[in-house]
Amino acid sequence: MPRPILRLATRFTRRTRATAWAIAFACMVLVGAMSLADGLANGVGSVANRIGTGPAVYIQGNELLASAIDSAALSNVPGDFVAIRAHPAGLEINRLTLSVFVVALESYQDGVGTIAFPAGPRNVSLDVGLRAQIEAESGTPVATSGNVSLFGLHLTDLPIVAPPPTRSELFPDNWAYVRPDLLIAMNATQGGPVQAILAAAPLDPAVVASLRLTRLETLGAIGFVRGSIAEVQSSLMLLALVIAVVIGLLVYAAMSLEVHARAREIATLRSLGASPAAVAGVYEAQAAVLALAGAILGSALGIVAAHAVVSFAPILGLPNLVILSPPTPAIVLAMFISVVAAALAGLVPSRRAAVLVRTKGVVPS
Amino acid sequence: MPARILAGDAYLVTQGSGAYSINESLAENLTLHAGVEAVSPEILSLGTVRGEPFVVRAAEPGSFLAFEGGEWVQPAAVGNRTAYAGEGLVRRLGLAAGDDVTVVGSSVPRIAFVHIAGIYRTATPANDELLVDFPMGRFLSGLGATAFHSIRLRTSDPAALLSFLRGLGASVHVSGPNLPRADIASDPPTDERISNLILRSGIGGAPRDYLSTAVSEATTSVAVVAYGIAGLLGVLVAFGIHAAQARAFADRAPAVGVLRAIGAGNRWMRRRLFLESFPLALGAAVLGAGLGFLAENWLQPNASLVIFGHEVLVAFDFSTFALVVLAVVGTSMLSGLVLLRGTLATRPMESIRETPAVESLQSLEVVLRG
Numbered sequence: 001m002p003r004p005i006l007r008l009a010t011r012f013t014r015r016t017r018a019t020a021w022a023i024a025f026a027c028m029v030l031v032g033a034m035s036l037a038d039g040l041a042n043g044v045g046s047v048a049n050r051i052g053t054g055p056a057v058y059i060q061g062n063e064l065l066a067s068a069i070d071s072a073a074l075s076n077v078p079g080d081f082v083a084i085r086a087h088p089a090g091l092e093i094n095r096l097t098l099s100v101f102v103v104a105l106e107s108y109q110d111g112v113g114t115i116a117f118p119a120g121p122r123n124v125s126l127d128v129g130l131r132a133q134i135e136a137e138s139g140t141p142v143a144t145s146g147n148v149s150l151f152g153l154h155l156t157d158l159p160i161v162a163p164p165p166t167r168s169e170l171f172p173d174n175w176a177y178v179r180p181d182l183l184i185a186m187n188a189t190q191g192g193p194v195q196a197i198l199a200a201a202p203l204d205p206a207v208v209a210s211l212r213l214t215r216l217e218t219l220g221a222i223g224f225v226r227g228s229i230a231e232v233q234s235s236l237m238l239l240a241l242v243i244a245v246v247i248g249l250l251v252y253a254a255m256s257l258e259v260h261a262r263a264r265e266i267a268t269l270r271s272l273g274a275s276p277a278a279v280a281g282v283y284e285a286q287a288a289v290l291a292l293a294g295a296i297l298g299s300a301l302g303i304v305a306a307h308a309v310v311s312f313a314p315i316l317g318l319p320n321l322v323i324l325s326p327p328t329p330a331i332v333l334a335m336f337i338s339v340v341a342a343a344l345a346g347l348v349p350s351r352r353a354a355v356l357v358r359t360k361g362v363v364p365s
Numbered sequence: 366m367p368a369r370i371l372a373g374d375a376y377l378v379t380q381g382s383g384a385y386s387i388n389e390s391l392a393e394n395l396t397l398h399a400g401v402e403a404v405s406p407e408i409l410s411l412g413t414v415r416g417e418p419f420v421v422r423a424a425e426p427g428s429f430l431a432f433e434g435g436e437w438v439q440p441a442a443v444g445n446r447t448a449y450a451g452e453g454l455v456r457r458l459g460l461a462a463g464d465d466v467t468v469v470g471s472s473v474p475r476i477a478f479v480h481i482a483g484i485y486r487t488a489t490p491a492n493d494e495l496l497v498d499f500p501m502g503r504f505l506s507g508l509g510a511t512a513f514h515s516i517r518l519r520t521s522d523p524a525a526l527l528s529f530l531r532g533l534g535a536s537v538h539v540s541g542p543n544l545p546r547a548d549i550a551s552d553p554p555t556d557e558r559i560s561n562l563i564l565r566s567g568i569g570g571a572p573r574d575y576l577s578t579a580v581s582e583a584t585t586s587v588a589v590v591a592y593g594i595a596g597l598l599g600v601l602v603a604f605g606i607h608a609a610q611a612r613a614f615a616d617r618a619p620a621v622g623v624l625r626a627i628g629a630g631n632r633w634m635r636r637r638l639f640l641e642s643f644p645l646a647l648g649a650a651v652l653g654a655g656l657g658f659l660a661e662n663w664l665q666p667n668a669s670l671v672i673f674g675h676e677v678l679v680a681f682d683f684s685t686f687a688l689v690v691l692a693v694v695g696t697s698m699l700s701g702l703v704l705l706r707g708t709l710a711t712r713p714m715e716s717i718r719e720t721p722a723v724e725s726l727q728s729l730e731v732v733l734r735g
Contacts, residue, residue: 018608025604029597036590043586054474062416064467065478086478088465099447101465101478129500170470172477172504196476216467218474220412220505227418228673232590235670239594305600309593321586 012290015261019254020294023342026243026250027298027334028305034236034330035306036322041229043321048222055170058197058213068193069211075111077207081199082107082168085183085191091124091176093146093160094138100130102150103171104180106194115179122182123161124148129173131163148176151187168198170218244337247294248345251287255349259283259356266356276354283353287346288339295338299331370420370490370675371409371515375432376523376541378516381551383536389511391535395518400525405432406513408502410471411674415458419674420494421468423502426485432517433487441483448479448501453492453676455484468495473507490675587672599692606693607700614704621705622713631709635702642701643694650693654686 012020059067065086074083085104090097102124106113118125124146126134131142147156164177183191196216197203203213217223259266266279310322371377378395380387392406408423422429426449430436438452439462448468450460460466464481479497486492503510520526523544530537536550624634661679670677 025601029601032597033594036593040586040590065465099480170474170476217413218469218476220410220469220471223413224411224418227413231671305597309589309596313589322589
């Protein structure tokens with residue numbers, strides 16, 4: 001853009017200065033709010049990272065029972081881990097029909113899988129809690145055989161065997177255990193894939209990425225707080241949208257008045273040879289410049305305000321887990337929405353400026 | 366955890382600093398106590414379902430619904446190791462009765478599956494929770510075989526309740542409607558800010574039993590963010606009011622000059638400003654706050670705010686409404702006084718003289734020449 005035109009675009013009047021301040025306050029709210037929310041996420045993350053979360057459990061998707069990890073790929077996973085298959089099923093035993101969860105465990109060491117229990121291919125091992133429930137509801141000792149309904153199939157007269165000799169502290173005591181082979185034999189499509197991988201230590205990130213795994217946070221309080229902060233952060237996107245609309249309206253009002261007040265000046269520019277596009281460019285650029293100036297000022301104010309809130313919170317008796325960091329994403333977002341909203345809102349006034357002479361016949365005095 | 370989730374509108378008994386007392390024995394004793402009308406021992410676990418945060422509450426369904434004033438949407442027979450989902454949770458996570466979901470431990474690592482047997486509805490935050498039986502609650506929370514986290518109860522005689530608990534020697538904190546927290550055989554709760562400071566400045570790992578403190582810190586720290594955002598929005602609104610009034614005041618400056626020229630004093634001018642501005646500010650504040658409330662009602666549940674697994678319910682709170690109105694009216698009055706002071710500092714003759722409302726534009730030729 002030619003230098004004189006640029007100078008016109010960047011020339012602020014009292015009205016445009018006031019608009020820039022208004023944009024700055026709007027951006028201050030956005031940057032300050034996002035800084036505080038991000039700071040809380042930092043604080044929570046800092047605490048969560050220092051608390052041991054126990055064994056690492058990986059699944060595909062966000063629901064273990066709906067997860068389906070290709071079992072053929074497990075031999076390529078380094079280290080020791082346990083592959084878990086789990087499905088809801090129906091159990092008929094002691095003249096009771098119960099909804100149970102059937103689980104099959106397969107231990108992997110250096111890519112080789114072994115199945116420790118139950119021993120027999122059709123055996124069903126009922127854990128102690130499930131046994132207690134059956135005995136309490138039926139009033140008789142657990143029978144030596146039962147029927148299992150799974151994947152739409154009904155297997156009868158399956159041997160019921162003793163509880164598993166050991167159980168991870170992660171698992172409850174009311175599962176029924178079978179061998180993975182039984183699940184695969186019943187339905188290779190549904191019973192073949194593994195629902196979860198349980199490892200003592202986190203898996204190699206490359207393996208996690210290649211199998212499209214996500215880590216299931218088994219220490220729920222940490223996942224709960226992390227998820228809750230993420231909800232707060234996502235809610236602030238709505239605030240960003242509202243602020244974009246506010247900025248758009250501010251710029252539209254300011255530029256409309258500006259074009260109206262400068263009608264004579266626009267006519268002079270046209271008579272000096274400026275094209276309609278150049279005139280429109282002046283006002284479009286002015287809208288963008290004042291939005292950008294407001295965003296820069298607002299970002300600085302937002303950072304100061306966020307630090308002030310965090311500093312004063314303990315004085316007011318509020319516990320404070322907010323650890324502020326440079327709010328780069330918030331600043332980028334504030335600048336982006338300011339410039340985009342201003343550019344869009346400035347389109348109509350700048351077009352009005354471009355056609356002003358032709359439509360209204362305004363001439364310089 | 367916020368008191369409303371823990372206690373609702375009932376009295377709440379929680380563990381004190383002494384020996385563990387919130388157990389089946391205490392619940393039975395409270396049930397038998399003549400002054401107590403209803404008792405609901407409960408266990409709360411924090412977790413995630415399908416990646417979304419939510420609260421699992423272990424309680425007896427009948428007592429729980431009585432305390433929450435809830436009802437069954439899809440009733441189910443009370444069975445072992447089954448769960449009942451609140452309608453809000455069902456809507457948020459796309460669940461249905463008959464679904465099986467994975468739940469995880471709260472402060473101990475755990476994995477369990479539950480079968481959603483029924484759906485309930487309450488008009489309280491409990492509408493976003495999952496209700497399970499006590500064995501499942503204890504498994505998820507790591508509590509002992511007879512322990513609970515808290516006991517909710519209704520009584521018409523809280524003083525008798527306190528003396529009964531003192532007689533039992535239980536180490537508990539008791540709080541509830543119109544009852545300041547009472548610490549029975551217990552020290553006051555520890556100030557978590559101290560442990561927080563230690564953690565923030567410390568190096569190395571933290572023990573897992575710090576988790577409950579950390580969760581409490583995190584939940585209450587949301588207040589810092591919420592108050593901070595409210596403060597920032599307040600500043601924005603205050604400057605908006607001032608800007609609008611400044612614009613309006615600029616047009617009235619000659620009128621102020623005329624009034625002063627014919628003998629109006631400063632006090633009279635201030636009173637006049639108050640009489641003219643106050644009704645408008647009050648009307649605008651009531652209208653704005655009312656429109657905000659109606660808009661939030663209209664947007665729910667599609668644009669509801671979910672914090673810590675609970676949908677923020679829209680309820681008309683007169684004190685909050687009055688506070689917002691008061692703040693807006695106060696800001697408007699203060700802004701008006703500041704603007705009037707500036708106008709009063711100008712001589713009446715200068716106020717009356719017609720001057721451009723905006724500063725004159727710079728000469729185009731000067732700009733073009735650089």
